[in-house]
Amino acid sequence: MEKTIGVGMIGYAFMGRAHSNGWRQVGHFFDLPMKPVMKTICGRNKAAVTAAAKTMGWEKAETDWMKMINDPQIQVVDICTPGNEHKPMALAALKAGKHVVCEKPLANTLAEAKEMAQAAKEAGVRTLTAFNYRRVPAIALAKQMIEQGLLGTIYHWRAVYLQDWIIDPKFPLVWRLKKEVAGSGPHGDLNAHITDLARYLVGEITEVVGMGKTFIKTRPVQEALADGGLGAKAGTKKGKVTVEDAMLFLAKFANGALGSFEATRFAAGRKNFNSFEINGSKGSIVFNLERLNELQYFNRRDDANLQGFRTILCNEGGQPYNSAWWPSGHIIGWEHTFTHEFKDFIEAIAAKKDTMPNFEDGVKTQAVLEAVMASADKKKWVKVTI
Amino acid sequence: MEKTIGVGMIGYAFMGRAHSNGWRQVGHFFDLPMKPVMKTICGRNKAAVTAAAKTMGWEKAETDWMKMINDPQIQVVDICTPGNEHKPMALAALKAGKHVVCEKPLANTLAEAKEMAQAAKEAGVRTLTAFNYRRVPAIALAKQMIEQGLLGTIYHWRAVYLQDWIIDPKFPLVWRLKKEVAGSGPHGDLNAHITDLARYLVGEITEVVGMGKTFIKTRPVQEALADGGLGAKAGTKKGKVTVEDAMLFLAKFANGALGSFEATRFAAGRKNFNSFEINGSKGSIVFNLERLNELQYFNRRDDANLQGFRTILCNEGGQPYNSAWWPSGHIIGWEHTFTHEFKDFIEAIAAKKDTMPNFEDGVKTQAVLEAVMASADKKKWVKVTI
Amino acid sequence: MEKTIGVGMIGYAFMGRAHSNGWRQVGHFFDLPMKPVMKTICGRNKAAVTAAAKTMGWEKAETDWMKMINDPQIQVVDICTPGNEHKPMALAALKAGKHVVCEKPLANTLAEAKEMAQAAKEAGVRTLTAFNYRRVPAIALAKQMIEQGLLGTIYHWRAVYLQDWIIDPKFPLVWRLKKEVAGSGPHGDLNAHITDLARYLVGEITEVVGMGKTFIKTRPVQEALADGGLGAKAGTKKGKVTVEDAMLFLAKFANGALGSFEATRFAAGRKNFNSFEINGSKGSIVFNLERLNELQYFNRRDDANLQGFRTILCNEGGQPYNSAWWPSGHIIGWEHTFTHEFKDFIEAIAAKKDTMPNFEDGVKTQAVLEAVMASADKKKWVKVTI
């Protein structure tokens, strides 16, 4: 008889929708050691979470997340709530002996993140900080290439994560613009991603200097927060934006490479422009999430007169994750970063060995983010410490 | 109580996998008038189809497609088999009063296609010829733009569909290279798509002249045909390739536009390069399936010194089909052309009114394809007639 | 003492300006066996040609081209006039024993072109049909690559030359729209270029089928023709356009490759889009004149998971013509196709051996163009014969 594993999820907004899709699809494309069963989805609003359960394919809706965590049918708890709720939920789930997936950034502070990682260590379960972009096939391929030495010594990491969804001053004061809920603005939301990727692909960061800015200081208060959706209607009352609109930083890597990072929600025309370039002694690679099926690669060993950046279309069966999908050139979507994440996590559970990035990894990224925040506050270079 | 509709599918290779995914996903993203229930999947090989049913999410596996067609729980029959099997299956399904989805091209000959369309008309059910690319959001947007007059009078249609999967002479003699099964080579496989798109976006074609060629005339016979998969191992015995490797044609449209079409499986480096350009009196658009989330648009009414082709990233909620998906810039995959197709088909069933392209439409595309074949055979211009 | 060679040129409009620049610059970048001296420029309008001489750097202006041809100080005659004037001028120059550069297409008819080539043969001088795009460094590199076998057996040639400068129906009836002057429309103007490139890169063409169309049948008559400039003002009287607005054709190459060609002046947004793709058994290349410093190259022998079209930035010193220019990445302009042309032509004169494409070559291209015209007229396939 087929082995199964029960999954419970908290949150049903953007990330909840994306995670649900991942859980729903993973078994249809990958041959898994255990079949995930979508047991329960939790949310505060009874009607909304009931509707979400139906649409997204969960067996049951629940308003009390603690009850769900303690349900013996649930072995995996997947936390898709804003950052300020990660710690209590994760600690409860770990205490209950559940494997835990937690959205990024792991927490709103380094201290919270460390507490979570410590609890995970003690619980002896599997954890995953859901930095989903490690599982874009093109990025997984980049990782392989770097490990094979194709880039040689790495000199430069250069990354931006640009969006423009709040560029209109009339865009309302959603939860992502409130420090007490989101922890930070694009720093925790977007720099978190490119910092995680930098650590994954290049290595640990030792020292940073950053600057941030809030361009639009007050915004219309939302009439109803509902699910934190971006399209929420705005009233006439204004409230204060308590997170930054943009955050940039320079970084030094332990291996000698130099890095630059930038996250903003004010780059007109950039929708989901998570793009990085790595320059090494033997070659370079470039990635852009808006064309996530492609990886640019420059190989210094190509014939002298025929060198150039090549666009690798990353839908070849021999590339990471791609044997599961369609023939060459039939591109896949953003959503499958989660499908791949859950594949690896389920295999990790079966193997009783963490996959990356676990909570420990989440802590390390958090330490960088927090050093940048301190740097921006104090206007000076700050060493990264955990 | 929610209304449901039972679906049965024949074939479980590439297209079967893609259609299954569409049926599985459509209800999770779109609010449908009827919920599709994946009842039965049919195939010749008992073990293989049973495994496929489980992986792809079908309730039941079946080796006798006629039995499935006559199952009263099935209201929709979805035909994903090679072209030579379309007619008998479709006729049986129509006779049984089922709604029918049929993979493209509708049939291997115009005569067969006409017979199918006639039967559909008599049956009074809904039919769909599965030219899925009409439902790429970027292409649906292009259609809207043309209907709104943004391109003005159309002068040119220029399309290629380039692949390279059989460029290696050691690639085996799979079913797609046999005329008796596939009907033709890239002509029916790829030109069928761009012909359908030309008809959809520009209008009817009146006259054509074409040429085709088989570059590699014999290939290793496959040891086991299994599911017609492309990676099949090859033996030492060689057999004759009975379809063309490439087919090009020029066309005249009823509205005065000029068209060029090319399909080949010998374009090294082109994996799924279905690309077209339309030039009109007011502007132009360009599309490429390898970057299916993008549409290039040139608008002659932009400020004189600031004109240029712009890359519309087609993940905006206001664009066709996109309100169902993710925020701006979170791209979707090739697979959702089917999700969109089934959304529209289910709505058509509920509305008791055909969506496009129905079997009649399939016949019209078939007539163009057949005229091109005749033109290539006879080395002369041929008028398109039905 | 330095050896010199006297140059005389006829015509001072667009091509005259471009050729003047080439003659003026070639000696400053290339180490030539003879220094070209810009002696005389000819034109009908005394005042205009005098002004042109000064602006463009010619020693003398002349209204009688026959006089210039017979000037003993002139060794090279460069013909930059409309097609209907090529023959008398070339024959006179050849008769006078001068080396001759002639703008493309060589003549307005094959018969004229043959007469010119015959005269050249008898004169024993150097001739050049000014198909300047053979000297784009990226295209010269492509030629090298093909000769080295990097593309293997060539299966496909696919070229378009798209412009939009007459898309506005109010654009006047300039000389290029009159058959008696220009011979044809974009066919002789643009298809001539891509036909020459096809012959250069792929080989001879044996058979063609084409179609053409004039979308806008009458246009405002020009008030003053002046230099045939494109920006001329238009009056209210209308005249008939006697050339095609677009011409497409399919072609078979002697070596078995299949070709498609298209030239139009009605492709909104395409300014000088001379683009071709060649697919061979070992790789592919793609070129676009609007980015003439780049060549796309796909190499099937790259590592299986790392294949892709690479953009070769063609400003490397080791590539054809490039040692004369700037450091890597400092791109050059369209104008230097002429600089390169004259470098090779001067070297050919010194070596007493034709460079390509000579008048003989011009005849072969003309034969293809004429076959296409015949094909479009008769609506049938036509064999290319000289």
Next chain:
Amino acid sequence: MEKTIGVGMIGYAFMGRAHSNGWRQVGHFFDLPMKPVMKTICGRNKAAVTAAAKTMGWEKAETDWMKMINDPQIQVVDICTPGNEHKPMALAALKAGKHVVCEKPLANTLAEAKEMAQAAKEAGVRTLTAFNYRRVPAIALAKQMIEQGLLGTIYHWRAVYLQDWIIDPKFPLVWRLKKEVAGSGPHGDLNAHITDLARYLVGEITEVVGMGKTFIKTRPVQEALADGGLGAKAGTKKGKVTVEDAMLFLAKFANGALGSFEATRFAAGRKNFNSFEINGSKGSIVFNLERLNELQYFNRRDDANLQGFRTILCNEGGQPYNSAWWPSGHIIGWEHTFTHEFKDFIEAIAAKKDTMPNFEDGVKTQAVLEAVMASADKKKWVKVTI
């Protein structure tokens, strides 16, 4: 009679070659108030400078620059030497009452630059700091767009200038790698350019924080320095690299915008990748010098579903400088940044009014560069002061 102006130039390596071309060409494309006459070129090596004079089109070669400066036939002195020689030459020329063009950066230190600007002010002549990229048509167009308010309030400036010509550790210790000659590495060479552009397009910079690094600390000593050429042969002896290999910095603009800058010579595959992006409240623009005929533009006022970055092909007659050149789509080369520079400078001389960027402007850029150097040395934020 035509008015002329005598030009003398010092230096005949890369920049000397480029400037010579500019002086040679400017009068053939632009209608100037005074015709520049290329009188004298100066260099230390008699034979080499004599050869250069002939190749590059100068009337006379000279080894004593002071003599040339004092020649009454010379009205413009153009300084194309390494940074450590700018001050004495410029001061001498200014003292002699000559108009002065000086290569960038204006000097190796801010103090020197200020002394030069002060002398210029007192001399009352025209000066030009040769930041040639302000005269790329696409960048001049960008400036126009910003002045017209098309970008609205500017939030972000993001620029890199990436090259890879010294990535090979065997590349020799040329003068550009020696602090006493070059002043700095890519900072003065490349960051100078993007800093000047940032000031031109966005505004003044008030505060910076930077970091630099020398990846390869020793290199083979050159056998003969000759003209400082990049291809020089290398011996076995090694010497110390005394400039940085890469320099990055963050910046705050007076108008509230945030900036990031990076210059490196270790970005494998990047040849002359001077690229910037500006994000404003109404739109964005992107430029890349390797495709200098193009400007990307995103306009937030385009129709909601049809927005996207458009590629403006900057060869339209109505755009800055372009009426002088070829028809649409016929691209120009890097070299004409100098042609445009000298056009404007000659007009400035005739008008007796400085064009930009004069020496004062050069000082302001120098102040930013020096603040960055100080910041990198001291590892802290530094305010920009003059």
